[in-house]
Amino acid sequence: xxxxxxxxxxxxxxxxxxxxxxxxxxxxxxxxxxxxxxxxxxxxxxxxxxxxxxxxxxxxxxxxxxxxxxxxxxxxxxxxxxxxxxxxxxxxxxxxxxxxxxxxxxxxxxxxxxxxxxxxxxxxxxxxxxxxxxxxxxxxxxxxxxxxxxxxxxxxxxxxxxxxxxxxxxxxxxxxxxxxxxxxxxxxxxxxxxxxxxxxxxxxxxxxxxxxxxxxxxxxxxxxxxxxxxxxxxxxxxxxxxxxxxxxxxxxxxxxxxxxxxxxxxxxxxxxxxxxxxxxxxxxxxxxxxxxxxxxxxxxxxxxxxxxxxxxxxxx
Amino acid sequence: xxxxxxxxxxxxxxxxxxxxxxxxxxxxxxxxxxxxxxxxxxxxxxxxxxxxxxxxxxxxxxxxxxxxxxxxxxxxxxxxxxxxxxxxxxxxxxxxxxxxxxxxxxxxxxxxxxxxxxxxxxxxxxxxxxxxxxxxxxxxxxxxxxxxxxxxxxxxxxxxxxxxxxxxxxxxxxxxxxxxxxxxxxxxxxxxxxxxxxxxxxxxxxxxxxxxxxxxxxxxxxxxxxxxxxxxxxxxxxxxxxxxxxxxxxxxxxxxxxxxxxxxxxxxxxxxxxxxxxxxxxxxxxxxxxxxxxxxxxxxxxxxxxxxxxxxxxxx
Numbered sequence: 001x002x003x004x005x006x007x008x009x010x011x012x013x014x015x016x017x018x019x020x021x022x023x024x025x026x027x028x029x030x031x032x033x034x035x036x037x038x039x040x041x042x043x044x045x046x047x048x049x050x051x052x053x054x055x056x057x058x059x060x061x062x063x064x065x066x067x068x069x070x071x072x073x074x075x076x077x078x079x080x081x082x083x084x085x086x087x088x089x090x091x092x093x094x095x096x097x098x099x100x101x102x103x104x105x106x107x108x109x110x111x112x113x114x115x116x117x118x119x120x121x122x123x124x125x126x127x128x129x130x131x132x133x134x135x136x137x138x139x140x141x142x143x144x145x146x147x148x149x150x151x152x153x154x155x156x157x158x159x160x161x162x163x164x165x166x167x168x169x170x171x172x173x174x175x176x177x178x179x180x181x182x183x184x185x186x187x188x189x190x191x192x193x194x195x196x197x198x199x200x201x202x203x204x205x206x207x208x209x210x211x212x213x214x215x216x217x218x219x220x221x222x223x224x225x226x227x228x229x230x231x232x233x234x235x236x237x238x239x240x241x242x243x244x245x246x247x248x249x250x251x252x253x254x255x256x257x258x259x260x261x262x263x264x265x266x267x268x269x270x271x272x273x274x275x276x277x278x279x280x281x282x283x284x285x286x287x288x289x290x291x292x293x294x295x296x297x298x299x300x301x302x303x304x305x306x307x308x309x310x311x312x313x314x315x316x
Numbered sequence: 317x318x319x320x321x322x323x324x325x326x327x328x329x330x331x332x333x334x335x336x337x338x339x340x341x342x343x344x345x346x347x348x349x350x351x352x353x354x355x356x357x358x359x360x361x362x363x364x365x366x367x368x369x370x371x372x373x374x375x376x377x378x379x380x381x382x383x384x385x386x387x388x389x390x391x392x393x394x395x396x397x398x399x400x401x402x403x404x405x406x407x408x409x410x411x412x413x414x415x416x417x418x419x420x421x422x423x424x425x426x427x428x429x430x431x432x433x434x435x436x437x438x439x440x441x442x443x444x445x446x447x448x449x450x451x452x453x454x455x456x457x458x459x460x461x462x463x464x465x466x467x468x469x470x471x472x473x474x475x476x477x478x479x480x481x482x483x484x485x486x487x488x489x490x491x492x493x494x495x496x497x498x499x500x501x502x503x504x505x506x507x508x509x510x511x512x513x514x515x516x517x518x519x520x521x522x523x524x525x526x527x528x529x530x531x532x533x534x535x536x537x538x539x540x541x542x543x544x545x546x547x548x549x550x551x552x553x554x555x556x557x558x559x560x561x562x563x564x565x566x567x568x569x570x571x572x573x574x575x576x577x578x579x580x581x582x583x584x585x586x587x588x589x590x591x592x593x594x595x596x597x598x599x600x601x602x603x604x605x606x607x608x609x610x611x612x613x614x615x616x617x618x619x620x621x622x623x624x625x626x627x628x629x630x631x632x
Contacts, residue, residue, distance in 0.1 A: 033614050040612030259606040262613050266603050267595070269617035270624075274590060279583070287582050290575040296356030297578050298349050301585035308586075312628030 007038060010137065015110060018137050022112050025129045033269070036129055039136040044258070046078070046135035047245060050144045050160030052182065057166040058192040061228040062237075063143050067103045069238055075141050077103075078134035081113040082127070082146040082156065110134065127159040128265060157185035158261065161254060162244050164237075166190045169202035183213060186221050187244050190237060194225035217253045219244065278308055323354060326453065331426060334453050338428050341445045349585070352445055355452040360574070362394070362451035363561060366460045366476030368498065373482040374508040377544040378553075379459050383419045385554055391457050393419075394450035397429040398443070398462040398472065426450065443475040444581060473501035474577065477570060478560050480553075482506045485518035499529060502537050503560050506553060510541035533569045535560065594624055 009017035024032050049066075051059045063079060070077050103109045114126060127144060134142045146156040157163040165186035189210065191203055206223050213221070224240055226233030248254040279287065283304050286292070294300045325333035340348050365382075367375045376397070383393050419425045430442060443460060450458045462472040473479040481502035505526065507519055522539050529537070540556055542549030564570040595603065599620050602608070610616045 037612045037614040040614070262606040262616075263604050265613040266606075266617050266620065269613060270594065270603075270620050271587070271591065273617070273621055274594070274624075275587065278586065278590070287586075288579050290578040290582075296353045297581040297585060298353040298356070300578075301582050301589070304582065304586050305589055308590075309628060312625060 007035060010039070013138070015107075018110060018133060019112070021133050022114070022130055025126055025133065026114055032129065036132055036136075040132065042136040043132050044135065046131070046139045046142045047162070048131050048135075048142045048144065048160045049241065050146070050156045050163040051166060052146050052156060052163065052185070053166035053190075054168075055147055057168050058228045059145050059147075059166045062166060062190065062192060062226065062234070063145050064103060065228055065231050065234045066143065066238065067109055069234060070141050071103070071106060071109065076108045076139045077110070078131075078137070078139040078142040079109070079111040080127070080130050080134070080142065080144045081111070082144070110137070110139065127156055128261075131159055158264065161248065161257065162187050162241060164188045164190055164241070166192050167202075167206065168193045169196045169199040183209065187219065188237070188240055189221055189223045190233075191223055191225045192228050194233065195227045195230075199225065217248075218251065219247055283307060323351060326355070329454070331423075334426060334449060335428070337449050338430070338446055341442055341449065342430055348445065352448055352452075356448065358452040359448050360451065362447070362455045362458045363478070364447050364451075364458045364460065364476045365557065366462070366472045366479040367482060368462050368472060368479065368501070369482035369506075370484075371463055373484050374544045375461050375463075375482045378482060378506065378508060378542065378550070379461050380419060381544055381547050381550045382459065382554065383425055385550060386457050387419070387422060387425065392424045392455045393426070394447075394453070394455040394458040395419075395425070395427040396443070396446050396450070396458065396460045397427070398460070426453070426455065443472055444577070447475055474580065477564065477573065478503050478557060480504045480506055480557070482508050483518075483522065484509045485512045485515040499525065503535065504553070504556055505537055505539045506549075507539055507541045508544050510549065511543045511546075515541065533564075534567060535563055599623060 006017050006020060010021060021032075021035065024035070051063055053059055060081070063081075067077050067079060104111055112130070114130060131142050131144065144156050144160055163185050165182050165188070167189065169191060189206060191199065191206060193199070194203070203223060203225060210221055210223065222240055224233055224237045226237060228234065245254075248257070286300065286304060291297070291300065294303070322333050322336060326337060337348075337351065340351075367379055369375055379395060379397075383395060386393050420427055428446070430446060447458050447460065460472050460476060479501050481498050481504070483498075483505065485507060505522060507515065507522060509515070510519070519539060519541060526537055526539065538556055540549055540553045542553060544550065561570075564573070602616065602620060607613070607616065610619070
């Protein structure tokens with residue numbers, strides 16, 4: 001499929017063209033930057049919601065309920081799952097798949113699970129670009145689901161306008177989440193499975209931990225109790241998400257955040273490009289061979305920098 | 317204090333000079349690269365052991381016991397703690413501090429807790445350089461302790477010759493550790509507090525998870541059960557650490573790993589230097605202001621790259 005042809009079909013709303021472009025993002029196809037560059041003016045309309053939290057917190061079930069709710073008010077929805085254990089991927093239990101069926105058959109819902117990358121830089125670029133594609137395709141909401149272990153959730157939060165941290169009532173979970181940096185990134189906290197024993201205590205624990213936090217951009221993250229499987233608390237969560245959006249837009253924060261996101265992306269793009277030009281041929285060989293008689297890594301680094309600047313000076 | 321004077325005192329074994337240099341690493345003093353460059357030929361003798369795992373697993377207690385054991389065989393030991401809750405820092409409970417006293421008063425033991433940085437790159441550079449300093453100071457063993465949440469433990473593992481993952485018997489801990497990437501980095505697994513209920517089950521769980529792993533460089537990570545508070549299992553752990561060292565040296569793996577570590581460090585040094593030159597003045601302003609009328613981040617990135625290459629072409 002030619003790039004132009006693919007773009008034409010994408011612009012006409014062909015879901016297979018969107019799927020193809022997402023695969024190209026996943027495979028780091030070299031033509032992706034040019035293709036998204038062309039589509040970029042069509043982005044900026046979708047509202048990007050990130051969902052993160054420990055495995056088993058019920059993120060997918062919650063996302064599933066939110067998608068249904070958004071469909072009731074005729075919003076077009078995209079879902080990107082970066083969780084390898086997500087029911088949105090093939091690896092899920094049959095019961096989960098059946099529950100998801102209603103939304104997976106809806107032509108205005110596009111669900112995509114994407115592979116996570118080893119390096120965080122790689123994942124982040126993928127998230128941004130997948131969101132850009134969903135956005136340019138005309139989605140009103142893009143829901144990003146990621147499992148909250150390691151660094152990926154922090155990267156996903158960076159791509160989202162609103163980040164929702166999903167936890168379950170379990171002793172020490174709030175403390176663990178705090179240490180893992182989840183407290184820093186959550187705009188809204190959900191305590192799912194709140195029909196469990198100990199839910200009230202967990203709610204108080206979480207609320208008190210959050211009280212120690214300073215407001216970010218004038219927003220104090222609320223805690224919403226849900227039982228996603230029974231669709232309980234989901235309306236309240238939707239209202240809270242809407243409150244956050246109103247807060248972001250009325251105070252110019254959304255624009256500020258989006259500009260910071262673009263600035264980060266520019267940085268990544270420039271540095272990736274420089275690195276590709278830097279670490280080739282002799283320089284890459286010298287780097288890989290380590291000291292090779294030099295006194296220290298500092299000495300080798302200086303020699304390689306000099307070599308690179310020299311090459312630039314000689315006009316490529 | 318002048319740099320040369322400081323180096324002289326460092327070389328004469330003045331502990332305050334080491335402390336001062338470690339503070340300079342922590343504060344990213346601009347003269348640190350030159351200073352470590354000078355000391356670098358004196359490194360390569362210390363064996364670097366990384367300890368990571370969830371909060372409360374008893375890493376500090378274990379490190380404390382190992383330091384005592386190494387002192388019995390007259391090894392000089394350095395300890396670097398990157399854990400803000402570590403008893404090696406001021407924040408610990410009195411009981412912990414008393415237990416540590418024996419080693420903290422020993423003149424051949426140097427203990428230092430260091431602040432963790434927000435960004436992972438920053439932390440990693442700090443670990444390497446702190447280890448290099450301890451190494452050049454004449455330590456035979458450098459024990460690095462880090463809390464196993466987020467990305468920092470993966471970075472620390474990168475700086476260590478042998479990485480020891482410390483877990484406690486708690487249902488699901490092995491699974492959680494696996495998801496957090498700890499399974500990938502452990503050369504040796506310690507199941508501490510093995511006098512607790514459920515320790516045998518946790519041992520079987522951990523062992524079976526590890527069985528799914530492929531050997532790395534011909535080494536299958538063993539699981540050692542300890543009760544660090546009672547000094548139980550510590551001798552077995554010491555033997556296993558020695559086995560790993562023998563394995564690394566006899567098969568040329570230590571050299572290979574250290575060369576890879578140097579290559580990574582060269583990469584970081586070169587890229588950091590380029591980035592400092594790249595993101596200044598107008599270019600940094602343009603990056604921060606985002607699109608500013610451009611079509612996409614890709615267009616801005618290309619313009620900034622062109623501008624940088626142009627500057628290089630004009631000879632600085």
